[in-house]
Amino acid sequence: MVHFVGAGPGAPDLITVRGQKLLEEADCVIYAGSLVNPALLEHTKEGALIRNSAEMTLEEVLEVMEAMEEQGKTTVRLHTGDMSLYGAVREQMDRLDALGISYDDTPGVSSFCGAAAALRAEYTLPGVSQTVIISRMAGRTPVPEGEQISMLARHGASMALFLSSGMLPALQEELLRGAYTEDTPAALVYKATWPEEKVIRCTLGTLAERGAAAGISKTALVLVGDFLGDAYDRSLLYDPAFTTGFRKGQKR
Ligand code: SAH
Numbered sequence: 558m559v560h561f562v563g564a565g566p567g568a569p570d571l572i573t574v575r576g577q578k579l580l581e582e583a584d585c586v587i588y589a590g591s592l593v594n595p596a597l598l599e600h601t602k603e604g605a606l607i608r609n610s611a612e613m614t615l616e617e618v619l620e621v622m623e624a625m626e627e628q629g630k631t632t633v634r635l636h637t638g639d640m641s642l643y644g645a646v647r648e649q650m651d652r653l654d655a656l657g658i659s660y661d662d663t664p665g666v667s668s669f670c671g672a673a674a675a676l677r678a679e680y681t682l683p684g685v686s687q688t689v690i691i692s693r694m695a696g697r698t699p700v701p702e703g704e705q706i707s708m709l710a711r712h713g714a715s716m717a718l719f720l721s722s723g724m725l726p727a728l729q730e731e732l733l734r735g736a737y738t739e740d741t742p743a744a745l746v747y748k749a750t751w752p753e754e755k756v757i758r759c760t761l762g763t764l765a766e767r768g769a770a771a772g773i774s775k776t777a778l779v780l781v782g783d784f785l786g787d788a789y790d791r792s793l794l795y796d797p798a799f800t801t802g803f804r805k806g807q808k809r
Contacts, residue, residue: 559622559632559653561646563639563665564588567751569596571671576663584630587618592637592776594751610634615645619652626658638667642691643719669717671749672778675756676785678744680715684790685783688714694721694728710735715782722747722777725765732781737761742785747777758785 560579565571572580580586581600588598590609598607606625610618618634625632640646640662653660669691673680680689690709693700698720706728709716713736721728722745733739739762747755759767761781768774793799800806 559626559634559658559660560663561634561636561640561649561660562663563667564593564597564635564637565666566638566668566671566749567592567594567754568671569594569599571666571750572597573663573665576665579631579633579663580635582631583633584628585621585625585632586635587613587621587632588635589637593635597635615648615652618649619656622653622658623656626656636665638669638671639665642667642669643693668749668778669719669780672717672744672746672780675746675749675754676744676758676780678780678785680717680782680784682784682789683792685786685788686713686715688712690714690716691719692716693719694724694731696720696724706731707734710737713737713782715784716780718779718781721779722768723774725768725774725779728779729761729764732761732764737781741781742783743779743781744785745771745773745777745779747771747773749778 562576562579580597581602583601583605585606586598586601587608587610590611601607608621622632634649636644636646650660681687692704692706692709694706710732718728739760741761743759743761743764745757745768755771757767757771794801798806
């Protein structure tokens with residue numbers, strides 16, 4: 558059996574209770590060494606086989622899983638954040654299906670949630686944005702036609718950009734081609750929830766300059782949108798005059 562587990566954004570106590578238990582019981586752990594906090598491996602079983610997938614190909618990962626399965630052993634495949642975002646998890650699941658090896662998924666806290674926590678921010682502020690766009694700049698991995706940042710930026714919604722902090726000048730330019738302006742609030746969050754976390758609040762017009770000054774070029778998220786500003790409407794859900802399925806609104 559293979560368990561895909563989301564490790565969370567970095568802090569070792571931000572893995573789920575279920576994920577932690579699976580990790581403690583695993584005979585083999587294949588972890589994404591470029592981003593998973595090694596502190597998470599401290600509580601693995603004595604004698605467990607630990608492999609770093611950063612140094613492996615998909616084929617090699619599958620070989621280890623297959624060998625474990627043949628011995629009736631369990632493997633935890635530990636992905637950073639939540640594996641459903643830029644996790645290259647689907648290709649593993651499809652190969653396991655073809656091999657007849659069973660698996661399950663335990664989600665994790667994605668880094669975009671860790672970054673919001675670091676900023677004490679809410680992506681979906683009433684009257685500001687009710688949409689979060691998660692995307693990335695095209696790098697060595699291309700993005701499909703129609704998903705260019707400049708096109709997504711037309712909505713002026715809250716945006717969380719992964720895998721793009723090494724391309725800040727180009728990212729800034731693309732974002733400015735949409736609905737945002739030089740004054741739109743932005744932030745860079747480096748290693749959210751790790752001890753070395755850095756939070757930089759800026760405007761879109763100063764994003765690249767501030768990122769360069771802080772020496773940030775990887776393991777960071779770029780957030781942009783008016784959700785990082787000060788103006789918003791209060792929620793209807795908690796408005797005394799608003800009736801919900803659980804509470805009758807009072808006339809003011
Ligand atoms: N599945 C992961 C994302 C993997 S892609 C998740 O859900 O978070 C790797 C990218 O995620 C990095 O380049 C960076 O943009 C972002 N990232 C991962 N962990 C991060 C963290 N702790 N702080 C800021 N960004 C992080």
